[in-house]
Amino acid sequence: MQAITIRQATHADIAVLLAIYNYEIEHGVATFDTEPKTWEERKVWLEAHNRLDCNHPLLVAVVNGATVGYASLSTYNAKAAYTSTVELSVYVSPAARGKGVGAALMEAIIEEARRDERTHLIISLITGTNEVSVALHKKFGFTFVGTMHEVGYKHGRYLDVHTYELKV
Numbered sequence: 001m002q003a004i005t006i007r008q009a010t011h012a013d014i015a016v017l018l019a020i021y022n023y024e025i026e027h028g029v030a031t032f033d034t035e036p037k038t039w040e041e042r043k044v045w046l047e048a049h050n051r052l053d054c055n056h057p058l059l060v061a062v063v064n065g066a067t068v069g070y071a072s073l074s075t076y077n078a079k080a081a082y083t084s085t086v087e088l089s090v091y092v093s094p095a096a097r098g099k100g101v102g103a104a105l106m107e108a109i110i111e112e113a114r115r116d117e118r119t120h121l122i123i124s125l126i127t128g129t130n131e132v133s134v135a136l137h138k139k140f141g142f143t144f145v146g147t148m149h150e151v152g153y154k155h156g157r158y159l160d161v162h163t164y165e166l167k168v
Helices: 011-027 039-047 101-115 131-139
Strands: 005-008 058-063 066-075 085-092 121-127 143-154 157-167
Touching: 005 101, 011 039, 011 058, 011 066, 011 085, 058 101, 066 101, 085 101, 101 131, 121 131, 131 157
Parallel strands: 085 121
Antiparallel strands: 005 058, 058 066, 066 085, 121 157, 143 157
16 A cells, blocks of 8 residues: 555645545535536635634645545534534545545544544534445444435435534
């Protein structure tokens, strides 16, 4: 296995992060976005992370100098009482899947959450067909808390969403 370096995302990563996410929009079901994002939209998204005034880290995985995936903790719900709860996202480029990148990102982002006293709970919403993600979450101690049935429609079919949580 190649060495995986995890670091904070920077503006220099936007184009690669955009490509990874847009691939999933167009070909996968890990996101329920249906229209590709623009560079400017991803710039705004990146700038909402890694700020000192919030508990929303955005990390990237680098292999042989190339950014191959990312993990983020984002606002779970905009209402103030939810501030200590964050939503987890992990995306890995198709060429880097199955090589430990997702696990490295998951370990690092959970550690970031544990170090930040503002974070109490991580929520993850996983498309019902995404067994790889379910297995990854179980490996890191997430607890299954329920399924919302057929809440999304993408690529010609209705999709369930499983909710997992991890107290940090």
